[in-house]
Amino acid sequence: MSDPxxxxxxxxxxxxxxxxxxxGAGRSVIVLEAHDTIGGRARTSTPDGLHGAWIxxxxxxxxxxxxxxxxxxxRDAGETLRPAHQGGRRLFDGGRDVTAAETGPYDAAAEAWHAAATRLAAHARTGGPDPALSAAGDLWSPDDPWLANIEFWEGAIIAAADADSLSLLDWQRNQLDEGDLIPRDGVGRLLRRCLGTAAGAVRCxxxxxxxxxxxxGHVTIDTDSGRLRAGACIVTxxxxxxxxxxxxxxxxxxxxxLAALDGLPMGLLSKAAFRIDDGARFDVPDGTLLERRLGSRGADGMLLAIRPDESPLATGFLGGRHAWSLAGREHEALDSIRDGLADLLGRDALKGLVGDGAVxxxxxxxxxxxxxxxxxxxHAGARAALGTPFADGxxxxxxxxxxxxxxxGTVGGAIQEGARAAHAIMAALPKR
Ligand SMILES: Cc1cc2nc3c(=O)[nH]c(=O)nc-3n(C[C@H](O)[C@H](O)[C@H](O)COP(=O)(O)OP(=O)(O)OC[C@H]3O[C@@H](n4cnc5c(N)ncnc54)[C@H](O)[C@@H]3O)c2cc1C
Structure with missing residues (x-):
């Protein structure tokens, strides 16, 4: 390899x-990727257990x-994007649908909890401590019957970590409060089409x-297939x-x-999915998210999505400690999703699934x-500290x-950060 x-x-x-x-700026670049393909955590695949469906x-x-x-x-590439979650959210309590009379209080509770969390974050920003996200519920109404679901959604599912382990300020800065879009055939494929060619060759x-x-003046990089010397290095x-x-x-x-890394552990959101048979119909529209009412804060929950995108899948999401407890235990994760689906939609729903599933x-x-x-x-300041250039930039x-x-935590954020790092490196290197 010649030095870039x-x-x-x-x-x-x-x-x-x-x-x-x-x-694009005319710099020579070598991209090294340990996996056999590009995309990282934006990965669209067709595992055997899904019988030809992609995930x-x-x-x-x-x-x-x-x-x-x-x-x-x-959009610049003319890709079609359409709104996600078209089927909305459906709540269950045991095996029954939560009634309209009950969802009203859930929505009201979620709104009141958000207001409390926002007030607490404002206090933290003006010099108070940066508490755990769960402090918002403690202050607001720890016995509210919907608090467990609110924290499950904001913590384990969205942030991939439980509410008692998350920085309130970091949560507030990263709220996903606009609608979501989905591409026609997966985010992994979309990323590849949008960036794969412009990024140029990658050594996988x-x-x-x-x-x-x-x-x-330079950086030396040792790989399992040799040594490289470069003017600068971006580690992603x-x-x-x-x-x-x-x-x-x-x-x-x-x-x-190192202090920033200490403040930024990895959360875990796991997906376990089954192929829905072509003729199978569930009693819910495509793009519906199914959620079970939780009995207590921190209880193991799961979110189920029926045909969340253009692929015919029933996909279960496990997050935070619950997901970590099943990491490396794929069969148990699949069983728990299958059982969850049967609990919510009835045992007959399982007849509409084909194949072993994938996790x-x-x-x-x-x-x-x-x-x-x-x-x-x-550790709300850890993200900015992590991305600060060192070694003379x-x-x-x-x-x-x-x-x-x-x-x-998102693909968009990663794209933005890659761009920021590229500009920072160009500012540090001698002009051409
Ligand atoms: C289950 C799940 C659901 C998600 N849902 C969403 C979502 O709906 N929307 C959204 O926007 N984001 C979502 N995300 C997050 C999103 O996928 C990531 O934030 C984003 O893809 C991260 O990109 P990155 O470039 O920072 O890191 P990565 O994608 O991890 O890229 C880093 C690359 O480094 C490679 N690598 C590792 N070690 C080495 C080494 N020693 N040498 C060389 N290469 C190495 C890795 O193989 C990887 O390809 C989800 C993530 C997961 C896991």
Whole structure:
């Protein structure tokens, strides 16, 4: 391999976005990706257990559509995007539908809880402590019968971590409060079409093991297929990979970056899906989200989505501690989703499923070690600190975890961060 201006580690959304900008600016770039394909956590696949149906194992919705860079890229490319969750949300209590008389109080509770969380966050911003998201419920109404569901949704499902482990301020900054869009054939494929070509060639199947920044003026990168020297390096791997020291840094990462990593563990959102038989009809419209009423705060919950996109799947979502407890236990995860579906829609619903199903493995895959990062209480500033360039501006960590302006944890945020890192690196390198 000949030495480039810049090495980019990882070809997910952030790495592809950085490569596109740097190559567009005439810089020589090598992108190294340990997996055998690009896209990272935006991955559309067709596992055997789904009998020909495709699944987005990771990202599947385009959030915050008014400021999501992937929405802009898709529209520029003439892609069709359509609104997600067209079937709405349906709530169950035991085996019965929650009545309209009960959903009213749920909606009212969610609104009142949001107002309480916003007030508490305003206090934290003006010098108060940055508490856990669960503090909002403690202050508002800890015995409210809907609090468990509200926290399940905001914590385990959206943030992939339970409400008592999340920074309130970070939660508030990253609320997903606009509608979602879905592409026609998966976010992984969309990302590939929108960024794959512009980002240029990627060396797949090459894992980076060590990054040496001890000598001013350049960075040395050791991979499992040789050594590279570059003027600068952008590292886009997850905080799970960095915290587990799967890549060694020499010298060690600077103290503020290590402190930021300490504040940004990986949450886990797992998907387990079954193919719906072509002729099968459930008693719910396509794009419906099914949720069960939870008995107590922190109870294990699951969200079920019936044909959430153009693929004929019943997909279950497990998040936070519950998801971690089933990481690496794929059969149990699949069984729990199958049982959940039977509980909500009746045993006959299972007759409409074909195949063994498929389950995501983000928690146990050494290239990710989780789904996306969350900030611990008191660590709302960690994302900005994580993405601060070091080594005279020649090394930058970038990705969903470093996004600190409202898109953290998302593909759009990763694209934005890849672009930010590319511009920061160009500012640090000698002009051409
Ligand atoms: C289940 C799930 C559901 C999600 N849902 C949504 C959603 O609906 N909408 C949304 O916007 N986002 C969603 N996300 C989050 C989104 O997928 C991520 O935030 C985003 O894709 C992260 O991009 P990235 O470039 O920061 O990191 P990554 O995609 O992780 O890219 C980093 C790359 O580095 C590679 N790598 C790791 N180690 C090495 C090494 N040693 N050497 C070389 N390469 C290495 C990895 O293989 C990977 O390809 C979801 C994620 C998951 C897991």
């Amino acid at each position: 201006d810049i090495v980019i580690v990882g070809a997910g959304a952030a790495g592809l976005s950085a490569a596109r900008i740097l190559r 987005d194992e990771g990202a599947s919705w385009l959030h915050q559509v008014d400021r999501n860079p992937l929405v802009d890229l898709a 199947g090459v894992a980076v093991r060590r990054i040496d920044w001890s000598v001013p 791997v997850s905080t799970g990979v960095l915290r587990d020291e799967r890549i060694a840094f020499a010298p060690a990462l600077p103290g503020p970056i 995501s493995r983000w928690g146990s895959d050494p290239l990710f070690l989780g789904s996306y990062a969350y900030a611990r209480p008191g 020649r090394l930058v960590l970038a990705g969903e975890a470093s996004c600190h302006d409202g898109l953290a």
